[in-house]
Amino acid sequence: MPTVDTSSSSPGWAGEQSALRLVEVVQNLSLARDLDTVIDIVRRAARRLCQADGATFVLREGDFCHYVNEDAIGPLWKGQRFPLGSCISGWAMTHGRATAIKDIYADERIPHDVYRVTFVKSLVMVPIRAESPIGAIGIYWAQRHAATDAEIELLQALGNSASVAMENVLLYRDLERRVAERTEQLAAANRELETFAYSVSHDLQAPLRHITSYSELLAKEHPEALDEESRAWLGRIHHAAGTMAQLIQSLLRLSRFTRVELRRTRVDLSRIARELAKLLRDEGPERVAEIEIAEGLTVEGDEELLRVVLQNLLANAWKFTSRRDTARISVGMQQPPGGATAYFVRDNGAGFDPGHAERLFGPFQRLHSAKEFPGTGIGLATVKRIVHRHGGVVWAEAAVDEGATFFFTLGEIEPAVPDRPASA
Ligand SMILES: Nc1ncnc2c1ncn2[C@@H]1O[C@H](COP(=O)(O)OP(=O)(O)OP(=O)(O)O)[C@@H](O)[C@H]1O
Ligand SMILES: [Mg+2]
Numbered sequence: 001m002p003t004v005d006t007s008s009s010s011p012g013w014a015g016e017q018s019a020l021r022l023v024e025v026v027q028n029l030s031l032a033r034d035l036d037t038v039i040d041i042v043r044r045a046a047r048r049l050c051q052a053d054g055a056t057f058v059l060r061e062g063d064f065c066h067y068v069n070e071d072a073i074g075p076l077w078k079g080q081r082f083p084l085g086s087c088i089s090g091w092a093m094t095h096g097r098a099t100a101i102k103d104i105y106a107d108e109r110i111p112h113d114v115y116r117v118t119f120v121k122s123l124v125m126v127p128i129r130a131e132s133p134i135g136a137i138g139i140y141w142a143q144r145h146a147a148t149d150a151e152i153e154l155l156q157a158l159g160n161s162a163s164v165a166m167e168n169v170l171l172y173r174d175l176e177r178r179v180a181e182r183t184e185q186l187a188a189a190n191r192e193l194e195t196f197a198y199s200v201s202h203d204l205q206a207p208l209r210h211i212t213s214y215s216e217l218l219a220k221e222h223p224e225a226l227d228e229e230s231r232a233w234l235g236r237i238h239h240a241a242g243t244m245a246q247l248i249q250s251l252l253r254l255s256r257f258t259r260v261e262l263r264r265t266r267v268d269l270s271r272i273a274r275e276l277a278k279l280l281r282d283e284g285p286e287r288v289a290e291i292e293i294a295e296g297l298t299v300e301g302d303e304e305l306l307r308v309v310l311q312n313l314l315a316n317a318w319k320f321t322s323r324r325d326t327a328r329i330s331v332g333m334q335q336p337p338g339g340a341t342a343y344f345v346r347d348n349g350a351g352f353d354p355g356h357a358e359r360l361f362g363p364f365q366r367l368h369s370a371k372e373f374p375g376t377g378i379g380l381a382t383v384k385r386i387v388h389r390h391g392g393v394v395w396a397e398a399a400v401d402e403g404a405t406f407f408f409t410l411g412e413i414e415p416a417v418p419d420r421p422a423s424a
Contacts, residue, residue: 018049018154025049025158029165033172038165042137043071046158050151052139053119058089059135065089073142074119086111088125089136096133098126098156100147122147126156129163137162194258201251208248212241247364250378254363257385262302262413269297269343272307273314273331280318289318289327297333297343299410305386312379313345313406319373320349320404328403340392340409348403357396380406389414 025045032038039057046055054072058065063084067077084090091109092099102122104110122145127133137159215238219231226234273293281289299306314329321327328348335341352360352367359365361384366377380394383406387394391411398404 015150018150021045021049022154022157022161026161029161030168032165032169035166035169038162038169039069041165042158042162043069046137046139046155047071049154049158050124050139050147052124052145053142054140056089056138056140057135058093058138060084060093060133065093065136072119072140076118076120076140077114082111082114087114088123089138092125092127092136093133096127096130098124098152098159100124100152102144102146121145124152124155126152126159128159128166130160134163134166194255197251198255198259201248201255204248205245208241208245212238212245215241246376250376251363254378254382254385257305257308257382257389259416260305261416262305262389264300264413265303267299267301267303267306269299269306269310269331270295272303273297273310276307276311276314277329280314284318284322287322287327288325289321289329292328292330292332294330294332297331299343301390301410301413305389309383309386309408310345312383316379316406317345317347317349317404319375320351320368321347322373323350324348334407340411342407342409344405344407346403346405351398351400351402351404353400354396354398357398360396361394383408 022045025041028041029038032041043055043057046052046057054070054074054076056070056072056076056078057068059068060066061081064081065084065087066081067079067089070076070078082090084094088099088101088109099109100123101107101110104115104120104123105112118140119142120140121143122141123138124147125136125138128135128137137155139155215234219226219234219238223231270293277291277293281287281291310331314331317329318327321329330346331344332346333341333343350368350373356367360367361380363381364377365381366375384394387408387410390413392409394406394408396404396406
């Protein structure tokens with residue numbers, strides 16, 4: 001707001017000041033997201049803009065006027081309801097126009113008994129929204145006061161802004177409700193897919209066991225019935241069934257991370273990373289590796305699952321640096337301004353084309369051949385699922401042959417998916 005010299009005494013000054021105040025009120029109203037805030041802003045502004053002794057905010061409720069709130073030197077009718085036909089706010093709403101009354105006791109539209117217990121001598125009442133009004137704003141004076149056209153216009157301008165603000169609140173509410181509904185639909189669809197994937201994987205195991213055991217039985221019990229080529233083909237069938245069993249096991253393991261109930265505790269990621277790094281070094285004592293782990297990476301989450309996250313990320317870093325003379329791996333934390341804390345695992349290994357980074361988090365997605373670097377492609381899908389369960393996100397930065405960094409954040413823990421759909 002521009003600074004103003006209040007000592008000025010030019011004739012239009014009071015009007016200018018009121019206009020400036022009105023602009024400020026309209027700005028505040030445009031930010032209001034609920035009806036209570038709108039009412040609060042309006043009742044204060046109405047009194048202040050016209051320098052009156054009191055103001056009321058009235059809502060139309062069917063055939064009644066509800067005096068929802070007020071701001072006044074003495075009590076008015078806050079919380080009370082009057083029939084539309086027996087009070088002046090009802091008159092303003094049914095006629096869709098403002099009215100100013102200098103002496104309320106000389107006006108027949110006023111229920112005098114209701115006013116006698118108050119300080120009110122004069123008033124102005126304006127409708128909120130010209131077309132089928134939804135409410136009204138009243139301002140009151142303790143001394144007789146003939147309201148000027150400027151005062152009435154100012155109050156009507158406030159009424160119009162209040163009407164826009166109330167419509168915005170309704171729109172906003174509707175939008176929020178629709179977003180919530182949509183999110184719930186998506187979550188339900190996701191849960192169903194999860195359950196479906198789990199059931200399918202689970203039910204595929206039995207016929208697969210039959211394939212494996214009968215192919216074994218055939219090779220063992222009736223070797224004379226098979227020539228060399230048939231035996232080779234049977235071997236392939238057996239091998240393929242074994243691979244499929246492994247894939248199913250991976251899917252079921254992945255599914256477990258969606259279904260298990262999370263236990264939230266304080267988790268020291270630095271300690272876990274050190275333990276995992278030691279295991280990796282024991283696995284490949286001949287390798288030269290510099291592993292740097294930042295101290296004090298403590299978070300809230302499920303320790304067992306966060307260990308699985310670090311285990312997968314560190315195992316990848318270890319695997320994809322296996323062709324480096326010196327592997328450099330670091331585990332640390334980044335705090336972007338205004339953003340959530342991100343934890344990362346960085347390496348100087350084979351890296352990958354960053355254009356494919358998103359894809360890697362899907363099950364069985366791999367960018368390197370199994371010959372080059374072994375694996376099934378389930379590790380990062382597991383990481384993503386666990387991080388999501390913790391209300392976080394995961395992403396990667398990399399370049400071909402220049403190493404990779406995997407980041408994740410953590411937030412609020414999500415509930416587990418039930419074993420079977422609710423309707424089943
Ligand atoms: N640190 C990394 N450097 C380079 N590429 C990586 C790295 N981590 C993952 N990738 C790429 O992402 C793919 C998927 O990783 P993910 O951990 O899911 O599977 P995997 O390691 O191949 O197998 P699994 O983890 O199931 O044993 C990898 O095959 C590789 O192409
Ligand atoms: Mg992996």
